[in-house]
Amino acid sequence: MTRVHDMGGRFGDGPIVPEAEGGPVFHEDWHGRALAVTLAAGALGKWNIDISRHGRECLPPADYALLSYYEKWMAGLTGLLVDADILSREELAAGHAIGGSDLAAKRMVAEKVAGVLASGGPADRPSDVAVAFKVGDAVRTRRINGNRLVDGGHTRLPAYAVGATGRILRVHGTHVLPDSSAHHLGDGAEPLYAVAFAASELWANPEHPKDEVVLDLWQSYLDPAA
Amino acid sequence: MLLHDRTMPHDHTDHDHPHTLLPSDPALRVKALETILTQKGLIDPAALDEIIETYETKIGPRNGAHVVAKAWSDPAFMAALLADATAVVSELGYYGRQGEHMIAVENTDAIHNIVVCTLCSCYPWPLLGIPPTWYKSDAYRARAVREPRKVLSELGVTLPDGMAVRVWDSTAETRYLVIPQRPAGTEGLGEAALMDLITRDSMIGTGVAVAPSVKP
Numbered sequence: 001m002t003r004v005h006d007m008g009g010r011f012g013d014g015p016i017v018p019e020a021e022g023g024p025v026f027h028e029d030w031h032g033r034a035l036a037v038t039l040a041a042g043a044l045g046k047w048n049i050d051i052s053r054h055g056r057e058c059l060p061p062a063d064y065a066l067l068s069y070y071e072k073w074m075a076g077l078t079g080l081l082v083d084a085d086i087l088s089r090e091e092l093a094a095g096h097a098i099g100g101s102d103l104a105a106k107r108m109v110a111e112k113v114a115g116v117l118a119s120g121g122p123a124d125r126p127s128d129v130a131v132a133f134k135v136g137d138a139v140r141t142r143r144i145n146g147n148r149l150v151d152g153g154h155t156r157l158p159a160y161a162v163g164a165t166g167r168i169l170r171v172h173g174t175h176v177l178p179d180s181s182a183h184h185l186g187d188g189a190e191p192l193y194a195v196a197f198a199a200s201e202l203w204a205n206p207e208h209p210k211d212e213v214v215l216d217l218w219q220s221y222l223d224p225a226a
Numbered sequence: 227m228l229l230h231d232r233t234m235p236h237d238h239t240d241h242d243h244p245h246t247l248l249p250s251d252p253a254l255r256v257k258a259l260e261t262i263l264t265q266k267g268l269i270d271p272a273a274l275d276e277i278i279e280t281y282e283t284k285i286g287p288r289n290g291a292h293v294v295a296k297a298w299s300d301p302a303f304m305a306a307l308l309a310d311a312t313a314v315v316s317e318l319g320y321y322g323r324q325g326e327h328m329i330a331v332e333n334t335d336a337i338h339n340i341v342v343c344t345l346c347s348c349y350p351w352p353l354l355g356i357p358p359t360w361y362k363s364d365a366y367r368a369r370a371v372r373e374p375r376k377v378l379s380e381l382g383v384t385l386p387d388g389m390a391v392r393v394w395d396s397t398a399e400t401r402y403l404v405i406p407q408r409p410a411g412t413e414g415l416g417e418a419a420l421m422d423l424i425t426r427d428s429m430i431g432t433g434v435a436v437a438p439s440v441k442p
Contacts, residue, residue: 008344008395009372013365016380019358021425025282027359030253032282035356036274037260039323044268049399053346060243069347069362071252074259075245082244087262092247095258097265104267113276117285120352122326123399156397158344160371172327172400192398194329207375210390216398 002145002159004061009160009203034070038077043108043116046084049123050182054154055080125189127174129219132191137168138225139195141217147179148220154182157221161213164201165225169214170194177218191219286355287426289320290403293353294429295420297330298408308332311403315353325352325401332405333431337390340378340431341402342370348396353403354429361430371395381432404431411438 007013026032042052056076059067067075081087091098108116133139143163147153156178172192180188196214199206248255263269293315297304307314311328315321328350331339343349344367349357360366360381370377374391378384385391394402406428412420415438427433 005345007364007368010368013368016360016363016365016369016377018381019360021427025286025356026278028253030256032278033256033260033274035281036277037256037263037269039277040269040273041263056346063243068252074252074255075243078245078248078259079243086268089244089247091262092244095261097262101266101268107268107270108273109270110272110276113273113280117277117280118322120321120323120326124327156345158395158397172398175398194400196392203372207373208391211374211392212390213371213393213395215395216400
């Protein structure tokens with residue numbers, strides 16, 4: 001079920017620290033390096049964005065809470081590299097390569113960077129799952145937000161929005177289902193919607209009666225609401 | 227039905243997660259990964275330099291400001307942007323990674339939009355670049371959905387009481403760009419001058435566009 005990354009609505013995190021416009025994009029040199037290594041390793045094609053997110057979420061909760069943002073990226077990436085048999089534990093411990101790799105032909109060279117970043121990785125896919133809801137329909141989210149395919153697996157229904165009634169605000173078309181895609185089970189594409197919930201449906205003490213939270217939710221997260 | 231094979235989540239315990247094999251200092255940890263991957267022929271260090279330079283100098287919130295300034299200046303462009311933002315920003319060359327499915331949402335006298343990603347740090351990279359530290363912080367992720375007005379006040383924004391707040395939690399691959407309200411007194415300004423009023427935060431919804439009289 002839920003993991004430590006699913007923190008929407010949590011209490012106790014303290015104030016927001018503003019950041020001036022136009023300041024450095026990367027506050028430490030290794031931050032930029034961490035982002036770049038992550039993108040370059042992703043270009044080897046051994047995982048998709050859902051597997052990558054799940055890798056970070058699978059950090060032990062104590063580590064997830066303790067590590068800074070790009071430390072989490074590095075820790076998640078290290079787990080992905082080992083799980084995909086790209087690097088070995090022996091190589092990580094030794095700090096140097098032990099042998100080559102049959103993936104070397106996929107290396108992203110500098111000249112390819114602009115093209116790779118510009119081409120992106122769209123998540124919309126054809127699907128034979130019929131669109132069940134239209135704008136304005138009342139829907140209720142599943143009461144339990146676990147991955148139905150893999151116990152403890154990746155899912156994108158936050159805990160704060162389980163069992164809540166909202167209305168369809170937008171129909172996004174059919175998109176890759178992360179619950180499937182994060183576990184090498186295929187795209188599992190299905191309809192995706194923007195669903196609006198009154199703040200009073202989600203929080204014990206909402207700030208304002210007019211406020212709403214909108215989440216992008218897959219059809220299998222939703223049931224019709226009377 | 228549960229599936230039991232390599233589809234199982236790869237939980238590692240505190241003691242055997244592979245990252246603990248690397249140096250604990252984060253800069254050394256990154257360097258170690260880069261070194262091993264480079265030695266194996268899997269990473270081109272020059273490509274890393276190129277990625278960093280791209281997000282430091284080429285892809286950032288000026289792209290988003292360009293889009294918003296055009297929307298303020300041209301009602302037809304605004305209508306097209308609200309109808310199909312991905313197509314419109316693509317024509318300006320702002321399609322790319324983390325901006326594959328763009329949606330523009332417009333702030334009005336009745337509604338103020340604000341964007342968050344409670345589960346990770348999803349953000350429209352081609353239009354706004356790499357997110358600021360606070361956007362990725364636990365505090366923002368935890369609080370923006372539950373108490374957006376308090377969060378806004380900590381970032382210097384106070385909304386009129388009659389205005390509704392709509393918080394967009396980026397839980398899928400759709401990415402949201404907030405179109406801030408155009409400040410009064412800017413009727414005669416061209417796109418370039420308008421761009422100077424459009425801040426990064428105003429396009430996340432955690433700020434408002436700068437009024438020309440108070441701009442330093």
